[in-house]
Amino acid sequence: MNKKKLLSITLVMCLMITLFAGCGSTKTEPSSSAGGQSTETASAAGSGTAEAGTEPGSSLLDSLPEAVGAGVEIAASPEIYAATDLSKEYTVNMYLIGDTPNDWDKVLALVNEYLEPYNTKLAVTVMSWSDYQTMYSLVLAGGEQVDLIFTAPWCYMYNEAAKGSFYELTGDFISTYMPLTNKYQAAESWDETTISGKTIAVPSNVAAPMGKIVAVRQDLMEKYGMSELKNWDDYMQFALTIAEKETPESGIYALAASGDNNELWDVYRQQTDTFLALDSSWLDMMYEYKGNIPAKEDIKLAYEYDSFRQYAKDMKTLADAGCWSRSALTNTVTDDDSFGNLQGASIAWNASVFTYMEQAEKTEGVSCMAYDLTKDHLVGAEAYSNNDMAIAAGSKNPEWAGMVLDLIKYDTYLNKLLLLGIEGEHYSIDDKGQYMELDKATEYPAMNISASWAIKNGDLEEAGTPERETLITDSWKERVVMNPTITFVFDDTNVKSYVSAVTAVLTDYVPMLELGLVDDSDATLDEMIQKCYDAGLQNIYDEFYTQYDAWLATR
Template structure:
């Protein structure tokens, strides 16, 4: 099978509000996921990829007589029914390649600390979720991931080699070598707002069109609704995307989450500026201070361990944020359980240009010291292209968590509270087998993506730029500490911006901000020049 020649809109959508985002989403949430990051988010629902893998001649001769247990690290919270789902996954993997998966989850609150330690301590595992926003570049540069050669991929992941958009391989290269298998589906991680339509109507608030409308909504709820959190405030982790994205100027791009340096994505020769010295950015920080004073989020939100996404789903919070895929799934699940809440989703920057996420926004890397790297690649190949495995890991158990609608859509079932479809970190093996949610929520997702593709997505030489931090690691670490110590409290409204920002800027100068800016600008200039040649 020859490689697909796709037209790709590719980019780097690590949308962030200061250091608090080097993306999302996802994750979860932010990043993720908020998933996404991710907290992590995709669109196109073409089911054109093969429903089951077709092993190459070399792969068919692979010795799988030894049963192996593959340890896989994923990000985000572990869903209640995860063990049940992966028990079914392991039945299939055992039959096909005589292997099973043992899955470990790093929750969003612990990911930043524990993910690097997995590799630093050389823990025993075989593969891990990774991405442009989740440690791919630094982990690969420290030899944490196995180099994936053409021979390895052709032999042990033949379907991946045959179907993966070549752009993904190009994006995954670090110093000319590949250390990740990237996803292979369209995504845009731009954050959208989710609100309770019943509460909006209760207080005669018009439908939300702008960031100011959203601020009015949450301040109104904070003033009038007791016993419910209006909004959870900024994320507390360096890689969090989440709520603060709602106040981001989407056309200003961060190079690295630890430094408050942005450039205009519309510029052909982008120049870095410090957003803490930009009047428009400072006005948004003032807005967040006003929200905090109005009681929009709890005073202890900066240290809270609350799962705010769960709080919104449970009716304990009046607004949430996430990428559009996460938002549409949340809307579907909540409207199913509580249709009286009338969940609504809004793009608060409808006219802003934005990048499409790079394909390395989600992916899987093989641990450099994996005891079974070949079998891990075989398992990953199956997760990507065996329809039954893809749908199990992505949507859960058919008939309990979800049910198919036709060839390319799905319906969420009440049991999805135990395993949220597309919410349990299957993003690292996303391909065109992905389905679209059926009904209003799925239609909403498609309408958002259609509009963004037609009117908002733009291209830039910097779409796939990745910073080489080798010469400024110490300075970036120092800057991250300054932001956590001095800037994060300002975001949460604990310090008045006009009083705190000057100190932050001075501390950053002392931490090496000028050196970092010079190095980043040099790399940006060189990257743009190389793509103009």
């Protein structure tokens, strides 16, 4: 899945659902964890209710603030990690995803300076967006020492958890070795990274509204007599106009698509008030939200809905008109970067589009605007599990890895250092607790790597957010609805071969349908659906519905 189905399901925020099993043996696993813990145990730990009197450094913990949030300062100390033997130095190896900032080494040096009292060093490998899809599983398969790793439903969490690649986080482990997480992690978040009673990652602590919008070159809108986009039909007209009048003149595509058009599909399906009951590498189980938890028969493969069929037809219309390159399937430059570099006239995503709008507007004469095409429809919230940090099952010291994760997520100094860079150099904090990027922020952009999404806490907001952005994001708050199936997790163990076979079919067909690069969208879609059933889709449905019934009985 591309990096935004990721985020779209992200800003840590991207929000979605989660899953699977992962149980790893360790070098020094606490004896109380034998046999695993229930989901309820993990949730209790996360809410700070696990036997506080037995926690190492409990009196020090009691002196800390009761909750994280804007302006709240939390300072940890080695004493609260008395259960971890810190007598010998240990290097925690952490793997993240993103673009390495120019000042990364400078920031990491300050992180390690701060960790000296813990006799700890942090070594970080950042897998680039272009490399992580091939590197991720190889890193976890062996050969590299991995202690901590970013994961998410869009980042192989399902597959790797099923392989046992992640260390199980029991309630006892969390309360003993991760006391800040034990105290501050949102209790309701744990269900999203727990399956069959086993928690395999620490989710984000933020579940924010995550509407889907489009950004366009407003200067080009005005050039061709358009003032605003109110709905999907308006966007279609804009794209067709650019293809007809602008592309032949300047070479700018209406949308410089790359790989697929999944983000635009997210905008489109927002018109139909749909949620995903399963979001996993194209195998998307979708339902139309009607105000309550859906019945199982209301959930089916997203591509079997009439809405996707119509979307595929619209995409063929745009593709045939030349709204994007005929080589879009293999294009390696993202549509976002192309928009920022003035090679595309629009993009679709979440509030992250504003970053690329600002990039485009650095060129004189360029102006951009973002539009919500679905103002009368619900807005989903990003799942806690959309961005997670896991301890690798192969970690030589999971307790130490847990401590470092605890610190980078909840110690205010370390957290801001990784999220924002060096205060006074890359950012400043105003009297409202909001941050402002300084001139050198280009060397360490805020929220730049995957860890930012996973370790972000509270209401850390940027000062001076433009009105055009707040007008959209504030309106989401009135329409936000939490996906009622967010805590349902599908364990594909019994149908793994069918899931692989169906996913292979979808991987071949969905991108070209989303890009309209087919001769006949109806015939191609019918062919894809038939091949899915031939590959075992009904077997997947049967297992999915059996598990869903069992989950539904607990609601």
